[in-house]
Amino acid sequence: MDTGFIGKKSSAAGGWGALKSCGKQLLKSGTPLSGARTLLKANQPDGFDCPGCAWGDPAHGSSFEFCENGVKAVAWESTEKRATPELFAANTVTELRKLTDYELERHGRLTHPMRYDAATDKYVAVDWADAFAEIGSILKGLDSPDRAEFYTSGRASNEAAYLYQLFVRLYGTNNFPDCSNMCHEASGVGLRQSIGVGKGTVLLEDFEEADAIFVIGQNPGTNHPRMLGDLRRAAIRGAKIVVFNPIRERGLERFTDPQDKLEMLRGGATDIASDYLQPRLGGDMAAVRGMAKVVFAAEDAAIAAGLPSVLDHAFLAEHSFGLAEYRAAVDATDWAQIEDQSGLSRQQIESAAQIYMRADRVICTWAMGVTQHVHSVVTIREISNFMLLRGNIGKPGAGLCPVRGHSNVQGDRTVGINEKPPVAFLDALEKHFGVAMPRHEGHNVLAAIGAMLDGSSEVFIGLGGNFARATPDSPIVEQAMRRMKLTVNIATKPNHSHLMPGAVSYVLPCLGRTEMDINAAGVSQLISVEDSMSMVHGSAGINRPASPLLMSEVAIVAGIAEATVGNGVVNWSDLAQDNDRIRDHIEATIPGFENYNVRLRKARGFHLRNAAAHREWNTTNGKATFSTVALPAETVHQRASKGGGNFALQTFRSHDQYNTTVYGLDDRYRGVYGERQVIFIHPADLEAMNAAAGDRIDVVTESTDGIDRVAENFRFVPYDIPRGSIAGYYPELNVLVPLGSAGDESDTPTSKSVMVSFRKRQAA
Template sequence: MSKQPNIKQYDHPAGGWGSVKAVSSILLQEHVAANGTRVLFKQNKPDGFACVSCSWAKPADPHLFEFCENGAKATAWEITSKRATPDFFAHHTLAALEAWSDLELESQGRLTHPMRYDAESDRYVPISWQQAFDEIGEKLRGYDPKRVVFYASGRASLETSYMYALMARLYGCNNLPDSSNMCHESTSVALPETIGVPVGTVTLEDFEHTDCMFFFGHNTGTNAPRMLHPLQEARKRNAQIITFNPLRERGLVSFANPQSPKEMLSTEQTCISTQYHQVKIGGDIAAVTGICKALIEADDKAVAANAPRVLDAGFIAEHTHGFEAFANAMRAADWKDIELESALTRAALEAAATEYARAKAVMILYGMGITQHREGVLAVQMLTNLLLLGGNIGKKGAGICPIRGHSNVQGQRTVGITEKPALVPMDKLAELYNFEPPKETGLTTVDTCEAVRDGGIDAFIGLGGNFARAVPDQGVLDPAWKKVPLTVQIATKLNRSHVVHGRAAYLLPCLGRIEVDRQASGEQTVTVEDSTACIHASKGMVEPASEHLLSEPAIVAALAKAILPPNPAIDWDAWVADYGLVRSAIERTYPDQFKEFNARMTQPGGFHRPLPAARREWKTKTGKANFIVPEGFGEDPDMQFDGERTLRLMTTRGDSQFNTTVYTLDDRFRGVMKTRDVLLMNKSDMTRLGLAEDDAVAAVTVTDDDVPRELGGLRVHAYDIPAGCVMGYYPECNRLIPVSHHAKRSKVPAGKAIPIRLRKMAA
């Protein structure tokens, strides 16, 4: 709930004393000042635990403090001393809890006991673990597996994810949507077609050798702050950093290193971006078209003058397919159209192209500002097109780097969490476990939303996360959840998905990753994969929040035993007793990816999965890296923006937030304090639409269907954002996104360019 909102410009660098103060505040807020400080020293260390928030790479030779501000917030949030006990639920009906904010729900602390929904009292009541598994198992055994969904957030370890995916397939479906469906599925669709791998090719070592980086659609200072350290080092070498983003985010403007006494005791800071281009929301394809056009035309002139080439002609000839068709499309693109669609000048784009051409090694890094669009797949492929022009795939200091969000969101896909059976070694699973795996493509996140809306599923099992809050069209879906026969949530904290529940509902509280996991063979270690395809071990450091908690592998195994017939090839109990046996099973299933898994997992800095594209081996249909010719560069041909009343809304996270988890109402870097009920707008749009600072408005989605989508109680504020564009907070604004408004082919909800109109409300 908003209290005394305050909007003011923030001119300080990312990091610095602001981050120190924020870390201290969260430790005090969660009553873990002493213990939290001790634990943070082990965060992202080879002998410690992997951060539970972002998936940025973890170095072999870490800093003394190898955590960022938001990583510290995530740690404090998990090891909090606060508890949501059965007594809490006895005092609150779920109808009452629905009115609570996301912050208020999660602030109750860690769940301590397994709970079952009691319809008569409208409360969660305690239940024994065995009774919970028996009741859930009885229900699931009676359902059609094709009508059951097994969702996974990016929190679960590789071990848990492998077990969970195997359980779903043994049960009889590939309904394994995950948080990738909501963010980087556009990457997973785009990159195999262009370079033959579904993930990025950049490693931490590449940051030491690059001389030019391009950022697209990412707020690094909030969403991957530990990356600011290698960016700062790169800038000290005079590497160029060129940023394309609708907002001037502080982390990509300037940075003061909290681990540098010199910088903390002075006003010294590092300018991060050497060029900063505020591209229009959805204008990235046009911007990249302009850069590619400038490079190709400069190369044409060089050829005509018999001068040194601008493009890497040798690489293009030997390693790529489709260059001429792509080059002709770029030559034909009109600069007026490029400028209109990108809201950037030709001179600005040519300046970016000039730096690209000068560089010996270029990296492109991007986030959901690229992937969460109707043309998200094409946008990713345009970035690889740009890299291929200079031979910037498969050489030191160069490559493509999708910046993933949740800590193991990439890894869970690696070990089988996917709705696409073609991405899983089904023959190997059949051989190892003596069953016939399902062949039908399962439900994505969008498919699951449609099924919930239309009454098409009988059960939803959530392995972590806050699915009901993370998805679009919440005004449509929230009432539909209550008609689902069964919802089961494996969770650490209370959230919106637990109070917006099915007719039968269970809360199964699990250990957090930072907690000591004791099983029959002793204390267990789990593993995760970071954004650079590197595998790391993670070992818990603190005592469990409750003696009644079970580990995620233990819960998955118990569910599997409850819903599946005995299988002589699988000893679920043995896997729970010793997670090393699960890792051995992963190695048998994916021998090329996880060779000597148990032996290598504790290697400082982790071990890298083999990526053929990084060696210039192209596992594509053509056997080469492919240029993709764009059909156009309009962001959304299906939903037109009239240029007058219709605005482009982008949803985004705040500074004190990770995914749907909101730590405080403050967004320090944007100067938005004590509220999230705001829209940040260009001053000229406010004037044109007759709006004044702090006016109350309702945002209404412009769509062709008959479903009204409106979010009221918002206040407008002038901000440095391109004309025609508006910023609002995720997940609050998700109710404005139609389920149908998603990326082509990848079905990622298109939360970065929602067509809206504003209606002024009474103060």
């Protein structure tokens, strides 16, 4: 029986709907008053960093620097509900596995370390010391350290992540499957090739100076709502905001700032996008190539007419390499290919390019709508090419801005969570700690899953996250998890990864970001994180722990490390009691962290210097380098359009979720309420199939590997999306994403490029 329904979409993002949602979430947590007090310390110098997105904090931050999804994240973590041993005593793992992600996590915070008992199919409480001892014993018993996988979620602090990588490398492997592998890996790879650093080049203040902002493949209204405030302020002062996104997203159209009293009282809203273009799935590179073609044509016309150049020739001559070759590649790309692949008209692309050429300072920002395709790396190279043409990298109000997801996914990579560690970093570790570090390349996420499936890996340890639900090919990953000799999940709440136990399985409960971490000396511990703008700032919890048995992530990592590698090189207990000591080690081994402990305690922290932002290019030729790659021979949309009833699918978040965490069942910006098993599709595509809104279907992956991938019982929702493209929520649709389909050079699952068809459901 259907419980959900399709209703009216919000007229604008934010506004009264956001405030009502905040109140609803606080009431749902069971602690509305304490939750409200907690929020006043979110993203504040003397408070905690929001455990949600990685959008930057303003230097002039207000006491209300949080957003609707930040409220959801805080309420989710600070709930009064508890997942105690009694819950697991009353329910087998098999029974708990029947719950949805939403239902499972609503049981609340984990309170005790738990070990799986295969005889009863239940988790039972254990002592921390016993847990560490058995985990260490199994790790020491493997015939090679490379037979263990050490996953990291972007929620982990710099201190926990650094300690984790140090432990694992002392153990002897570089197997670091990381959430970066599934989201912005293409950004890191592409930007390193282009500008010499795998991070964005802008500061939050640059959004106050930009004349134009290009937003490609992202939905800030749901994924990083505080960004809407910066886009709104830019729009109000006259900056042009050009959006490339297949889906019409309310937050990129109109936004009502809940902090603007007049706008709220008048029921008004601010228009965000000056131009909203809807490319077909996978068509972003063609769209950007088309804009570059317009820029070169304008340059030729200007020269012929004796007018000032359109290109920034001084910048290009001093700072770039390969312009002539790139120009040749652009000239060789005809408009017919650009229009067919992008799904946009030449006139639309020319209009967007005119905005670019009229602007002196341009920011280009993107997210996973760009990074989860086969050709994502070359798309990011193309974005960089485009920005180089007029010198829009390395000057105020301009630059490249990949927007990360989880709050410290960028920081984790900075402090060493990398299956391909830089040689300089390993050299620094060896010099500082006086021991050799493993030099061979480790496993990323897809390689780790492959090793778990073929038996070459026997242990999985997850520092946060929900690995089994975040990864593609869900049933296959479950098989891999259950084959393990040992699985360990460090978490705040129960999730489905915990319900896929290996022969020995532990769930170890940790402190949340909002909770105080008091060491043995009675001192409250400070952690640090790095946002998308490379700002490093402190975070200190203010709430009492959900259980007296909770340990910090740092302490849990130290406990496992001491039981596994001993204290010969590092005194793990000492580090677990004092995060300042961990930061001393970071300072000694990673450039940019000089005087770490002092600078961290200043309001808003400090900025990690970005060489490319200063027009210093750490590339092989010492300059920003143009890519000359041709457009893809064919995108997923073009393949799907050849007939046979196929469609190009992208997965994305509902407004009531963050990554795999589902806060509720509504998506009011898209008009969906009480349901998640929906497929957004163009009305004309429904009509062509003789289908109607609300029809139930199964979604089937079209692949050649012989695996039958089916997502059952989904409902059609008519939506403003290009014909031939469809969309729906993950993790429910991850079952359709093949492990064998990954981005070139990035090895990222292609969750925005899945070719599918529909199968009618049989009458019950």
